[in-house]
Amino acid sequence: MKKKIAIQGIKGCFHEIATKKYFYKKKYNIIKCKTFNELTYFVSKNTTYLGVIAIENSIAGALIYNYNLIRKKMLKISGEIYLYINHNLMILKKNNIKNIKKIISHPMALLQCKNYLSKYPKIKISEYRDTAEAAFFIFKKKKKNIAAIASKEAAFIYNLKIIDKNIQTVNKNFTRFLILKNNFNYKKNKIFNKVSFFFKLKNNIGEFYKLIKVIFNLNINITNIQTLPRKKKPWEYIFYIDITFNVINNYLLMKKKINKINNFYYILGEYKNSIKI
Numbered sequence: 697m698k699k700k701i702a703i704q705g706i707k708g709c710f711h712e713i714a715t716k717k718y719f720y721k722k723k724y725n726i727i728k729c730k731t732f733n734e735l736t737y738f739v740s741k742n743t744t745y746l747g748v749i750a751i752e753n754s755i756a757g758a759l760i761y762n763y764n765l766i767r768k769k770m771l772k773i774s775g776e777i778y779l780y781i782n783h784n785l786m787i788l789k790k791n792n793i794k795n796i797k798k799i800i801s802h803p804m805a806l807l808q809c810k811n812y813l814s815k816y817p818k819i820k821i822s823e824y825r826d827t828a829e830a831a832f833f834i835f836k837k838k839k840k841n842i843a844a845i846a847s848k849e850a851a852f853i854y855n856l857k858i859i860d861k862n863i864q865t866v867n868k869n870f871t872r873f874l875i876l877k878n879n880f881n882y883k884k885n886k887i888f889n890k891v892s893f894f895f896k897l898k899n900n901i902g903e904f905y906k907l908i909k910v911i912f913n914l915n916i917n918i919t920n921i922q923t924l925p926r927k928k929k930p931w932e933y934i935f936y937i938d939i940t941f942n943v944i945n946n947y948l949l950m951k952k953k954i955n956k957i958n959n960f961y962y963i964l965g966e967y968k969n970s971i972k973i
């Protein structure tokens with residue numbers, strides 16, 4: 697049976713490009729979702745579904761909300777992929793830049809092109825559900841006064857003309873996507889060197905230090921930490937932590953040691969560290 701993979705966005709969006717790259721040569725059907733909430737909902741409710749979700753970008757930072765969706769829906773991370781993100785400004789084929797009064801795109805894409813957009817203070821900037829849908833909207837409604845920021849694939853699919861390419865703030869722009877599974881189709885990876893987990897810390901002196909000390913002493917590398925407030929407990933936080941290691945026994949020992957620290961932790965996934973390009 698073909699896999700069903702939930703993504704956010706339509707044909708030509710970066711989620712689709714990341715999925716194609718990760719599941720290269722595999723057979724699957726893509727389930728296009730309108731929001732990240734819908735994506736994680738589908739994965740949690742359908743035992744056979746997988747998901748691909750953006751989690752952090754090298755220019756715009758983390759999509760903190762998505763960490764929370766993964767945690768709240770009790771999903772599992774089974775892999776990751778880094779995708780090079782190249783943004784382009786596009787308009788209708790016979791149109792001219794002079795007619796453009798508004799630029800639309802996904803909020804993360806707009807953030808990644810902030811410097812470029814600041815050159816056009818008179819042009820209105822509007823958020824759209826995803827980059828490809830912004831391109832599709834211009835194509836479908838024949839919008840002469842709107843431009844979209846999207847992939848070159850989207851420009852091709854929706855027959856638009858690229859008038860400026862490589863418009864992200866720095867050329868090296870990467871988004872990290874996670875491969876999501878649910879409790880039914882998640883099988884523990886036998887080989888892994890990366891782990892994502894979250895940790896609830898009490899608001900006591902040294903709680904964070906205790907955790908960091910255990911990790912440091914076992915020669916484990918922390919590649920990412922995100923902090924989120926606990927809504928019901930003011931001034932207490934949830935930490936999302938990604939770690940990488942070469943020696944699996946060090947990780948197993950780490951788990952034993954942090955079990956003894958009187959705080960709560962939960963493993964979101966144990967998977968292979970993907971190579972950052």
Ligand SMILES: O=C(O)C(=O)C[C@]1(C(=O)O)C=C[C@@H](O)C=C1
Pocket residue numbers: 704705708709710711712750753781802804805825826827828871
């Ligand atoms: O709008 C799209 O094309 C998406 O796939 C979403 C998204 C994101 O969520 O960050 C994916 C990668 C890029 O960072 C820009 C936008």
